[in-house]
Amino acid sequence: MRVHFIAIGGSAMHNLALALHDKGDVVSGSDDAIFEPSKSRLAVQGLLPQEEGWFAEKITADIDAVILGMHAKGDNPELLKAKELGLSIYSYPEFIYEQSKNKTRVVIGGSHGKTTITSMILHVMQYHDREVDYLVGAQLEGFDRMVNLTDDNEFMLIEGDEYLSSALDLRPKFHLYQPNIALLSGIAWDHINVFPTFENYIEQFKIFIDKIVNGGVLVYNEEDRIVKRLVEETENPIRKLAYITPEYSIEDGVTYLETNEGAMPLEIFGAHNLSNLNGAKWVCQNMGIDEDDFYEAIASFKGASKRLERLYDAEGTIVYKDFAHSPSKVKATTMAVKAQYPNKKVIACLELHTYSSLNTDFLTQYKGALDGVDEAVVFYSLDALKIKQMSEISKEQMVTAFDHKALNTYTDADSFKSFLYELDLKDTVLLFMSSGNYGGLSLDKFISERCS
Known part of the structure; x- marks a missing residue:
């Protein structure tokens, strides 16, 4: 498959470009500004555009898919040429769904904690040598890139961002994934430039819950009153699994999680991270990891990049x-x-x-x-x-x-x-x-x- 990225330098976009290149697809792209680390990482794989800017001549009829980044505007010359040629144009969440619609999609949503929870799950899966496809927003220790796409893996783990998809698609990204397993960590008003009222912002999470496939699973933070209300109100026929902050203690600057086997020291700390941990545990159990194996793996989790x-x-x-x-x-x-x-x-x-x-x-x-x-x-x-x-x-x-x-x-x-x-x-x-x-x-x- 030949794929062209309009705005290839973005955090998610360049990771997706690297993943498709590794998969064997022919990848090209453009951007008007590319910064580190995207610049070096694209250059190593021969994917860095020769010059910055937008070039309509790069868009040819043999391109199978054009992936449009949020950074690109509606009058982008490459986008206009792609429309003129009738090419298939996707936002990156649309493309991710197309690549994973035959997989079990696990989507982590919420105003806060989603990167950490996604990273926790990915850490546990890697610890136990469980291969999964994934899309996560922060660099994680032990991973070369934060997007992985294969033809064979059963699960696709996605950090479900509520921001808009592209200049052509103003839906929140997490509305497009249609999860089989979903998690909601909490809701606190954000992105006021897109969602001008708190009620409008809350509505996006209600839609997210309704997008879970029939018979799917929703893991949710019962301590967040808005999340709890939305879960109670939904008529979507799904299985609902609540979680709360687990018991823990702090001694000499070390946080200990209370488990059935006694107190377990952790690398992470903070009530919010302990709550994230409990949510991740429920998701992992629905992905085939039992509680003991989860605890064994999570003890060595040091956190996602830039998160404490x-x-x-x-x-x-x-x-x-x-x-x-x-x-x-x-x-x-x-x-x-x-x-x-x-x-x-x-x-x-x-x-x-x-x-x-x-x-x-x-x-x-x-x-x-x-x-x-x-x-x-x-x-x-x-x-x-x-x-x-x-x-x-x-x-x-x-x-x-x-x-x-x-x-x-x-x-x-x-x-x-x-x-x-x-x-x-x-x-x-x-x-x-x-x-x-x-x-x-x-x-x-x-x-x-x-x-x-």
Whole structure:
């Protein structure tokens, strides 16, 4: 099969391109900007476009499938040429479904935790040498790429993102997968630029539940009241399996999970991650892994990339980074870190840079999100607000939104960096939370210069 990617440089798109190339398909692609690590990974396999930009002449009648990334706009010249030639055009979730419609599809959904849960399941499967196809949004230790497609594997494990599919398909991605086994971890308003009201956002998860195939399985977080309500209200004839946060304890900075065989030490920590673990256990059991085998494997799970990832731990100073940026994720992460290190000072540095997080109507959702730490810092760029053509947010507005009187705010990268370099890090946990880069801050350089 010959496949062309419009916007090949995206995280999921380039991984899918690599997977199809490895499968033996002929792959080509274009993009107007490709960054690392996508650039190097595509180059190694000979898939990096010779020059950036869109080129209608790349679209020829012998292409079997065009995969359109969300980054590409409706007037993209390659897309217009593909339409003119009558080629088959897919968003990547559409294409994933086509490649897996004869498999047992396992889809992990929710506003938070889906990457971690998907990674946990994948870790358990790899530990027990169970081959599965998969699509996951974060790099996982021991895996070359985060998309795998075969003709033979029984299961397709998918991280079910609720964001839109493509410029031609404005459905949330997870509506397209039609799972046989699904999981819902929790619902907290996100993507305000696409779902302007919480009710509209909730509706997407109701549709997701209704898309589970008849007789399928839904594993759900019973402690999330909205998820519980949607599950109770659905008329879809499916099997429903509830989970809650399991019993656990913390001793000397190590979290122990209570099992039938006694307390088991874990590499991960935090109530939200223990809840994720219990959800992953139910899914694995429906994929043929019994409880004892699950526990044996999960003990060595260290977490997905950028999810409470420990960067430094020496001489009383610990540095973590986490992808958390939405209100529910920020609250869960900060509470987890403080519970894990109750005798250390915890300094949380949060960057706000997405359309949702910088929307003044949405900002109040952060109230109390940083209450669990000893010192709270929010960084946001006034220049980024101008580029996004959004209203300027004053420091007073930010303090009011978080309802945290001791909140420190920084609006330019240099001032934020100066603050970091002047910190006293003795007996301190420094937590960075962002899906961005704090205006170009190199955490590796900061750690080598300030901590080592």
